Amino acid sequence: MKAWVPRLRPPSLAALRPYLLFILLWPVAGLVIAGASWFFLVRNLIEDRQAAERQALDTTAGIVQVQAEQTRHSLALVDQLLMTIRLQWQIDGGALRLDRFRKIADPAGMPLNISIFGPNATLRLTNARGIWSREELNKVDELPFFAVQRLRAADDMYIGMPMPAAGSPARTVRFSRKLVNQDGEFSGVAVVSFDPENLVAEYDRAQLGSRGFLAAVGSDGAPRAMKWDGSSDRIGALPANLLLAMQSPRGSAIVPGREFADGVTRYVSWKALDGFPLVVVAAADQPHALALYRERESASRQTARDASVALLVFVLAGMTLSGRLALQRHRLTVAHDAYRKATEASTEGFFITAPVYGDGGRIIDFVTVDCNEQGAALAQLTRDELIGKRLSTLAGKLPVEPAAALLTQAMSTGSAEGDLEALAEGPVKHVRVKARRSGDVLAVTLRDVTLERAHMLNLERKNFEDALTGLPNRAWVGKCLPDIVSRAHARGSRLAVLFIDLDGFKAVNDTYGHAAGDELLQIVARRLKVAVRPGDRVARLGGDEFIVILENLHDNGEAAQVAARVVQAFHGGVAIAAGTATVGASVGISSCPGDAHDVDTLLRHADIAMYEVKTHGKNGYQFFDPAFYGAIRQRQQRERELQAAIDENQFVLHYQVRVCATTQRVVSLEALVRWNHPTAGLLYPDEFIPLAEETGMIVALGERVVDCVCAQIAAWSDDGCAPVPVSINVSSRQFNERDIHALFTRALARHGIPPDRVEVELTESTMIRDPERTSSHLHAMHALGIRLLVDDFGTGYSSLSMLQQLDFDMLKVDKSFTRRLGTDCQGEVLFAAIITMAHALGMKVVAEGVERPEQVEVLRRLHCDELQGYYIATPLDAKDVQAEIRRRRAAIV
Template structure:
């Protein structure tokens, strides 16, 4: 505009060549500045007039010639003939005093100038800026670090916007040459018939959601800068002072928007120094509303306050050390738990300090909820859900530290390994709900006899561990074990039912019995097993010789595992006979271990071990298969086969699919279901485990008879027996042995027989060893008998002889 003014008021004496030599129009973006007369010929120019050749101005020249308007016209990028460079032509109409057309003023600017202001920090690596003509054609554009011109190098096609200002998402494959989807913002510059466009790569924009607030701020500033750049085309008609005021306002607005739209407290602190230059305090020069609320103030009240007036003397001293360190290093960040002296209204805070000029930019975030969630997760990770006690995970982290403390203070530490006696019977007979309640009661009772410094851990199942810390004498841990034993003398109640539970306790001491977590736990466990082996219900300290006993157990487990793999088991059979006729009615299959290096191993030596380590499941399947195979073999030999009963443990029921396994076994060997019977212990079938009850019903539907084994030693009731609809009741040998020794024994036995007959059950007396017992059983109407008096368990080779005998009772007792 000033070139137009100078030309029209200098009476055509203005010489651009002289102005360029005096330092005007020398900026690299100005390719040329020229005056063309009314015929389109150059009069004066910043390049030699004789070199002037340019046909790209024809359209703009004709426009000014035919339009009485002083408005600026901007052409699309074109190559000028005189230099061969790509430029954008800016032109204005020149007029005489009577406003007739007198030519044009031309300024040629390199297009790269307008895209050189690209800010990758704000627009990202793949951002876009562009100038569009009114017809949608691309005037100038830039894509990231690339500055292409001349049409479709950035856009795949011309773009038309429906509004003069706005933003929208544009699909990459149909819009941009790099096929990246972008968010475009645009604004029309009506004075120049142009549209300014700014674009952000959508993938970059949303790739880091934690920086959205910063990106929003920068995008706003970038948009302002872009508008400024395109507005700079008309900078000749405005003053720089007005622009600087506008820019400062935009920065302030963006800053305020960014700081208020966050959940962090934001503070600008200036350092206050004494006469020697030492920092003695900090003053709040600005903050956001949330930052003021952290102190219980509003923003206007907090601004201007000194840090010393906000903090107590002790806490102020600590903060000064941190703030001064941040001034020295330029940055400081931490998470800290606030003391009661802190004026901030939060429990935990995340603090970030960044040096900014002569002060600090401070952000404080309330992370109390996050820390509480972490603490809750830690609690869940280290606590037993059922009892609320510490769990094994906590123990493995805590115990090494406790051992280190004991070593440092030269004190002792004790571990009491506790295993409950009788818990399994409660769990089996009354159900898992009763068992869970019992474990909770045990936890409460253990805590009640310990010091606050001691800890109780539930290791799993019915095993607990007490950590005594510190311990000065061995007798201290012994007294605690005695208190625990006394506490377990009192019965545990569940739904008006009394349960007597004992505790077997093994004790190991640091440093006498070990100096590591693993060794101390192992030795306490060994000591507990020694208690189990010697009667339960008391305590024992670890002794090295106890390890040898445990080693025997481990060796037995390994040998048992090997025996299963090598099929070292055989079945022996003990007959049941009619109590009156002596005719064999059935046989019980009893497993025996033929150990090559030890000979025949009786069940009492390996069945309890198999029950404890889970091998009983595999042994049960072996018994099932061998019994069915043997029945099939006897049938093939045309022998008068009688039913064979097999013993099934509670663990086999718990493992599931027992009815299916029985059915598959019968089918595999092609035998009738009435030739197989299933014996289960009294305690295994009781309680409220619906899965076991369902399995019993499924087994009966197969046609297999169900026998209650060792009746009288468990916890069954008349109503349970009636509900289960069992076929045969086998009375334990203990009651058979008492039958002829006391009147009470006979009365009790008779009551059982009467009850069983009332339930339509067959009664079998186990452990019959004398003629006197046979006579008494016949008088009591016992149906069948089993015991050494009839026959000891024999191998399958001797069974055919028993099958072929019409009677197995001695002749003296046959009717």
């Protein structure tokens, strides 16, 4: 007898229609995926090619930048040599000896060929006669290096075309400058020549390719030097379109192969040399630049073809499986439709659980009667695995005891709610459980709150963590330090707080900028964590202030040891991206019990102890002492007095003359501020300017000084006094925090004085912080008509070239350089170098701190422009200035 097998009626087409769409979705999705993949592949290949071309242009631009600097430096040295020869020619009256220049070499280290031709084109001097052919010597006046210098009025260096050297297969480039006599008349030409190959450095073939080149091209479009594939024997004309594009000072371009004789497309960058009629050009050939791209393109296209075939197979298999699954899903859907509508639509887990009773009617366990898949997933099980299981058997997957307690409470009170921690590994870490009694069973819902808990913890962490350093912040200190102090009181243990303030941090910010300051604070945080003991807490209060909390101390000696390590951690400076920052740490220590019993007093006493270190040399540590309150009160009193002095204008201005080094005529005055203190008398800047800088009052003080100087200039003008410019010192903080252009514009307009009556002195460190902003402000000041001076030159971080770019008119050389004059030769050589370079850049030089007559003689011999110092004149009150000016004028007459 055959077994009875139930026969299921096939589903109708209408019932399967929703699944037909799913089945047909496979080929549609396959086409979309394939199309999108090929689209993105082609787009990415285009972007990769563009990136490769940009990289090639960036590479050539980088090479051009480096080569331009090297070539410009080489040409500057040659030009400086020619100018030195001309100067020596003038000094020696035409009796120049070339042997003093025999050690001078070209950029490649080879001796330079130097020649001098007289005004009638005759060879007067040379250290290499063999480089001139007889034919050239017979028609020197027709050669470009001579003819150009004789005819044109401009006084600059001429760069000739490469040509064969006499009696040699080598080529040479000639550089010339005109010679003039004492009356400024043309007296000949000085010529320096060397191999043009040395104008262009060797380059790495791996960067430009075998068909790349590096060249130096004249403003006339003719190459002066060119290197192909490491050799310099191929010199030819560049494409006309490229030469047209090179009319711009710098740039990059893709030059198609049809422009070149060899048909190779190249990626070209160029840069014109500042001050010289040369353009440096670098070109990378396309086959080399796109080699890696070509390999990636071929591999990517093959991979895409293989993936397309695999996708086709996958789509066919998916359609087959989907057809079978559609039938099963339809039957399962019909059987469980009601249950699914009630539970599966929710994102929460749903359970029906019943209590298991033991002896005496006491609940001893719970069993799962039913659940949805979401609920089973939250328990890290499947629905089939979970139904029928007792809660006690789920140990290791669920927190059994807390869950049983919550369910028991719900059976007793009708409902219960709470959060449980998941034990099984997986994305779910925390679930929120709600249980409600319905007859003899419980309806339980579970919701995943892992992300909510993580978000709350993250918010709490951010609230108590310093974003820059990752250390606990001031809010953490305010929340946790009271608990730490209370715990210490309860245990009868000792704790201490180290209050740390960085020495020199403001200078780093002013010199290198806030980005460097942030980098320094991050390094400081790491060093502090290394310096303290395991278990000690390091926190940042803000700015450059940190604290360290030391618990379980036996005595103050342990706190002193930690403080000493903190101070030692900053010896030798801190290396940051912008340079080496010289900082130290001033550490104040307050202990509990002993110095304080509450948090506010503990922190305040540590802060006071730290300030005591600041006022007595910095870079050390100090325990709190009640006597420190006196120093705090004294500083606060001086701050109040300084603020009152600014409000009441207790300041007076003295003026020190600046004279011409040659005639001793007064050419300018420097305004020097003094504080006429009501009780202490006349105070000099060293006694109040540092405090004004630290508190920020220097800004208001500086504005008052500008206004007073302009008022005094106007008063002198009204009295009919001879006009003499007055220079005003502007502090770094005032320059960086205020718009000084607007300040001076208002002051000049208010008092009705011309801009050329005012000069502005800035220190070198003022200009380093934000060069772009500095340049903008200084150009605006210069456009206004105010002359700009660099004060205390030689003590900061600037360079002469940067000062020239910033439109400075004059250098005031620091008195430390002047002091060495007449005492050692090196001091004189250094001063002479500063004067020579400043004059070459169009700036005058003032020697500060002139105090001895022999210094005056040396400075005159070195052609220093102006002098200032106590030997010249002491600072004078405004009423005595005009008398001093008249006295000096009378002495000159």
